[in-house]
Amino acid sequence: MLPTFIRETTDRTEKGDFLALDLGGTNLRVFRVRLTEEEQKKPKLDIEQWPISKKIKEGTGEQLFDHIVDRLIEFLDSQNLKGQTLPLGFSFSFPCEQKQIDQSILLCWSKDFNCSGVEGEDVVKLLKEAIHRRGSYDIGSVAMVNDTVSTMMSCGYWDRSCEIGMIIGTGTNACYMEKMKNVEYMDGEDGLMCINTEWGGFGDDGSLEDILTEFDKGVDNTFENRGEHIFEKMISGMYLGEIVRLVLIKLTEEKLLFKGEAFAALLTPGKFETRFISEIEEPDSGLENAQQILAKLNLKWDLVDARVVRLVCDTISSHSACLFAAALATIANRIRLNRELDYLKTAVGVDGTVYKSHPTFRNKLQKAVPTLAPKCDIKFLESDESSGVGAAMAMAVLQRLAQ
Numbered sequence: 001m002l003p004t005f006i007r008e009t010t011d012r013t014e015k016g017d018f019l020a021l022d023l024g025g026t027n028l029r030v031f032r033v034r035l036t037e038e039e040q041k042k043p044k045l046d047i048e049q050w051p052i053s054k055k056i057k058e059g060t061g062e063q064l065f066d067h068i069v070d071r072l073i074e075f076l077d078s079q080n081l082k083g084q085t086l087p088l089g090f091s092f093s094f095p096c097e098q099k100q101i102d103q104s105i106l107l108c109w110s111k112d113f114n115c116s117g118v119e120g121e122d123v124v125k126l127l128k129e130a131i132h133r134r135g136s137y138d139i140g141s142v143a144m145v146n147d148t149v150s151t152m153m154s155c156g157y158w159d160r161s162c163e164i165g166m167i168i169g170t171g172t173n174a175c176y177m178e179k180m181k182n183v184e185y186m187d188g189e190d191g192l193m194c195i196n197t198e199w200g201g202f203g204d205d206g207s208l209e210d211i212l213t214e215f216d217k218g219v220d221n222t223f224e225n226r227g228e229h230i231f232e233k234m235i236s237g238m239y240l241g242e243i244v245r246l247v248l249i250k251l252t253e254e255k256l257l258f259k260g261e262a263f264a265a266l267l268t269p270g271k272f273e274t275r276f277i278s279e280i281e282e283p284d285s286g287l288e289n290a291q292q293i294l295a296k297l298n299l300k301w302d303l304v305d306a307r308v309v310r311l312v313c314d315t316i317s318s319h320s321a322c323l324f325a326a327a328l329a330t331i332a333n334r335i336r337l338n339r340e341l342d343y344l345k346t347a348v349g350v351d352g353t354v355y356k357s358h359p360t361f362r363n364k365l366q367k368a369v370p371t372l373a374p375k376c377d378i379k380f381l382e383s384d385e386s387s388g389v390g391a392a393m394a395m396a397v398l399q400r401l402a403q
């Protein structure tokens with residue numbers, strides 16, 4: 001996806017004023033990122049974000065890109081940047097075939113997006129066409145990256161041992177630096193290449209059949225892209241609430257919860273939100289939070305029910321964290337074996353709401369990884385607003401190299 005030279009030359013001498021767009025989760029976000037030459041200085045950030053409605057997610061591609069450009073223009077106005085042509089980093093978090101840094105074909109939508117007329121098309125071209133339709137703004141050069149890559153870029157800015165980027169949010173995915181000679185699609189043997197694994201799609205060929213639970217299968221049936229992104233549906237933020245809800249229904253049917261009475265909230269898809277899991281697992285206030293959430297959902301609960309719900313949340317988030325650990329360990333082991341090392345020291349840049357907001361998720365994950373990759377020492381890194389900052393950094397490096 002990105003040849004070594006881009007990542008390895010992020011030497012913190014990049015400077016300039018950049019725009020970045022981030023599309024791929026719950027919100028559309030627009031950034032202005034100012035990089036200064038001074039080492040150790042954090043980039044200066046201005047950010048605005050807007051939730052993406054169901055209507056936009058299911059409308060036409062034209063509507064989606066018009067919406068993005070309208071927000072971008074609004075942002076430029078608010079920053080007094082009207083009339084200026086700033087280079088743009090675009091963090092677009094869906095499976096793409098990246099032909100060039102500014103040419104990327106959407107293979108298929110994920111995470112409940114389903115805009116017509118975009119699959120099979122060059123996303124940068126669609127963005128540029130929308131800008132021309134608006135006529136009032138001219139776009140500069142564009143660098144498009146996946147959010148895993150922007151996370152790796154932005155964490156790698158501070159710690160150069162970072163060679164894996166991982167997202168644990170609405171969706172999930174990871175990228176890592178692979179030896180060029182192992183990249184079949186590309187000519188050339190030297191150096192490294194960044195590979196976007198799209199591991200959310202692991203299992204789409206049936207390879208996870210042995211470990212899929214009835215709840216995983218139930219969640220898959222609820223979404224339109226049935227049979228796709230199976231691993232993502234087992235572990236990521238968009239789906240964890242649904243998994244918990246299905247477990248609670250089963251326990252109710254078995255008369256182990258809510259005196260066996262399944263209430264409307266329990267039977268409605270989407271009613272048990274993933275953020276509830278984080279709130280219910282809070283170490284000190286979790287039980288109280290569970291009671292408030294169950295009351296708000298109009299369920300008739302007693303204290304034992306609240307404790308059981310807490311236990312279910314803990315079980316499901318631990319299950320997810322262990323599967324993340326397995327996937328990350330696999331990548332680290334692969335890097336170690338590729339390099340013929342007895343022991344690998346490396347770092348992973350991580351972003352995403354589940355990782356950042358769940359009270360115990362990162363501990364669960366970090367505890368499980370060494371068991372699965374005993375010959376790898378993996379440091380976990382985080383950076384603020386990594387999707388936007390990393391996309392701007394990719395653009396900054398490209399620009400410096402071009403100069």
Ligand code: GLC
Pocket residue numbers: 024092093094095110111146147148167169170171172173174198200201232
């Ligand atoms: C989905 C997308 C992938 C993205 C991930 C995290 O799995 O297909 O490209 O990186 O979500 O946002």
